[in-house]
Amino acid sequence: MLPSDSAWLALERPDNPMTITIMLRVDGLTAGRFREFLEVYWSAWERFGCRPVWKAPAWYWQPDATFNVAHHLDVALDRFDQHQLQDWVSARLNEPLPLYRPAWKFWLAPNAEGGAALLLRLHHCYADGLSLLSIFDQLCPASPRQYPAVYGAPEQPRVGRWLETAQQWLGSQLARYGATTQTDSEKPETGLEQALAARTVQNGARLMHELSEFLAEEEDSPSDLKRPLAGQRNCRWSAPVPLERFRAIAHQTRTTINDVLLACVAAAVRPRLGMTPEQLDDAVMHAAVPVDIRTRLPEGIKPEAGEPGNCFGTVFVPLPVDGESALERLFRIKHETRKLKKSWQPGLAWGLTACASLLPDIGRKPLADLFFRKASAVVSNVPGTPETRYLAGCPITEQMFWVPQAGDIGLGVSIVSYAGQVQFGVVADEAILANPHEFLDDCLSELDQFPGGLST
Numbered sequence: 119m120l121p122s123d124s125a126w127l128a129l130e131r132p133d134n135p136m137t138i139t140i141m142l143r144v145d146g147l148t149a150g151r152f153r154e155f156l157e158v159y160w161s162a163w164e165r166f167g168c169r170p171v172w173k174a175p176a177w178y179w180q181p182d183a184t185f186n187v188a189h190h191l192d193v194a195l196d197r198f199d200q201h202q203l204q205d206w207v208s209a210r211l212n213e214p215l216p217l218y219r220p221a222w223k224f225w226l227a228p229n230a231e232g233g234a235a236l237l238l239r240l241h242h243c244y245a246d247g248l249s250l251l252s253i254f255d256q257l258c259p260a261s262p263r264q265y266p267a268v269y270g271a272p273e274q275p276r277v278g279r280w281l282e283t284a285q286q287w288l289g290s291q292l293a294r295y296g297a298t299t300q301t302d303s304e305k306p307e308t309g310l311e312q313a314l315a316a317r318t319v320q321n322g323a324r325l326m327h328e329l330s331e332f333l334a335e336e337e338d339s340p341s342d343l344k345r346p347l348a349g350q351r352n353c354r355w356s357a358p359v360p361l362e363r364f365r366a367i368a369h370q371t372r373t374t375i376n377d378v379l380l381a382c383v384a385a386a387v388r389p390r391l392g393m394t395p396e397q398l399d400d401a402v403m404h405a406a407v408p409v410d411i412r413t414r415l416p417e418g419i420k421p422e423a424g425e426p427g428n429c430f431g432t433v434f435v436p437l438p439v440d441g442e443s444a445l446e447r448l449f450r451i452k453h454e455t456r457k458l459k460k461s462w463q464p465g466l467a468w469g470l471t472a473c474a475s476l477l478p479d480i481g482r483k484p485l486a487d488l489f490f491r492k493a494s495a496v497v498s499n500v501p502g503t504p505e506t507r508y509l510a511g512c513p514i515t516e517q518m519f520w521v522p523q524a525g526d527i528g529l530g531v532s533i534v535s536y537a538g539q540v541q542f543g544v545v546a547d548e549a550i551l552a553n554p555h556e557f558l559d560d561c562l563s564e565l566d567q568f569p570g571g572l573s574t
Contacts, residue, residue: 119170119177119243119277120428121472122427122472123177123243123428124243125243126241126242126428127170127177129471129524131525133349134525134527135214135241136242136243136524137215137239137241138241138242138245138246138247138250138520139207139210139211139239139519140240140250140517140519141207141236141237141516141517141518142235142236142509143235143516144235144236144509144510144515145234145515146233146234146512147226147512148228148234149191151510151512152191152226152236152510155257155509156190159257159266159269159270160187162270162271163253163271164181164270164273165179165244165273166220167220168273169217169219169220169221170221176277179273182219182220185219189219190220190222190223191224191225191226192223192225192226193225193226194206194225194226194227195227195228196227196230197229198231199231203230204355207235207237208353210237210239211353212350213239215241221240222238222240222241222244223238224236233515242428244426245426245427245428246408246428246430247408247500247519248412248430249425249426249428251500252424253426254507255507258508258509260503260506260507260508262508262511262512263511269424271422271424280419282418283417336402337492338403338492338493338494339391339397339402339403341393341401342390343495343550344494345550346549347526347547347550348549349547350547350548351545351546351547351548352545352546352551352554353520353543353544353554354543354554354558355532355543355544356541356543356561356562358516358539358541359539359541360540361535361538361540362538363565364378367568370568371568371569374455377448377451377452378568379533380405380435380437381444381447381564382564383495383531383561384438384439384447385560385564385567386558386560386561386564387437387439387494388439388441390557398440400440401439403437403439403494404434404436404493404494405494405495405497405531406492406493406495406496406527407435407496408431408432408496409433411464411465411468414465415429429468430464431463431465431466432464432468433464433467434463434492435451436454437451438451443567444567444568445567448568490525490526491526493527494527495527495529495531496521496522496530497532497533498531498533499533500519500534502537504537504538507537516536516541518541520543528547528549528550529544529546529547529550530545531544531557532544543558
């Protein structure tokens with residue numbers, strides 16, 4: 119198993135499992151249709167027929183000799199209303215996945231009000247959110263009459279090639295750096311070589327600077343979001359909001375849609391820190407935001423198209439919880455996201471995370487603490503397709519996504535765009551947030567505070 123995948127097994131905790139959860143509302147989906155979908159299409163990815171097994175000194179993918187899709191699907195025939203459905207989904211989030219089978223499972227509620235609800239829970243070691251989106255994009259075409267044309271992937275051993283490529287890439291960087299420390303008589307003579315040497319020195323200095331900044335990032339202030347976890351989680355999701363509403367705010371304020379989304383989260387976080395106005399003035403609060411780094415990785419390390427895997431780093435975005443107005447929070451977030459756009463922080467975080475599975479337990483905890491003390495929440499932004507997709511010929515009307523919150527982080531906020539609409543989702547440990555639906559209400563009410571943000 120690749121280090122970037124097995125890292126999520128190394129970070130597993132009983133009170134905070136490393137499990138991704140996806141919910142789709144699929145109008146008209148029946149149990150029979152979905153079983154056929156699983157047997158023909160989903161099972162075409164060999165990884166989903168394997169389970170992670172520890173064989174010292176590493177984790178391996180081992181095919182499940184008793185694999186049967188029937189073991190990975192439960193059907194609930196209840197006619198859930200919206201409130202009952204949210205309670206049912208929360209209960210599934212707290213249901214452990216069996217260790218003796220591949221660590222993923224679907225639940226289907228075909229009779230839920232508003233259309234069938236399909237829930238998937240999958241351990242993070244199988245794939246990250248973008249890999250799963252790519253898989254669903256292949257399996258869910260844009261027409262009900264269209265069948266998936268290209269799908270599935272074999273599970274091939276790649277650890278040797280992965281490590282060899284990583285060593286070669288690192289060696290080439292060190293060789294270039296070494297070339298810049300030659301004596302005057304040995305220095306390159308051509309202008310091109312001199313420019314290359316100067317750029318290498320500059321990049322080396324930047325790498326050391328970024329690494330030191332990353333390690334020295336100030337920890338979050340003590341707050342009500344930093345309590346010990348209870349191990350029980352609740353989730354909620356908002357009604358869909360037209361994407362055009364966010365676009366209009368971004369256009370009027372000369373910011374991006376992502377800036378607007380993060381500003382909504384900052385507004386909802388502010389009253390839940392349990393701080394006085396004086397304490398808020400000095401408060402430090404970060405959101406851990408996953409960032410895709412596939413385009414930054416050399417060939418041999420990045421996954422192939424359609425291959426499940428984990429290729430994202432994390433940036434720690436300071437949230438201006440002391441901001442007094444919606445516009446102040448928005449413009450301060452714009453400033454922070456511009457600084458992080460060209461940062462190497464996501465790649466550094468990805469590399470450090472991949473090291474987790476290679477370390478003994480005594481060294482793993484300090485590395486994990488290095489990350490988890492720097493943030494009080496995880497905020498994921500999942501871009502879906504702009505058009506409606508179809509699963510087994512049935513339209514997907516809504517799409518929701520929750521990522522795990524590693525270590526002592528107990529609050530996760532998901533922002534999902536799909537088919538011209540945006541939804542906020544939240545998953546929170548009971549000790550951190552007793553009423554997650556109120557958090558969502560505050561996210562949406564923040565929109566009314568922006569120019570062009572009033573709903574019509």
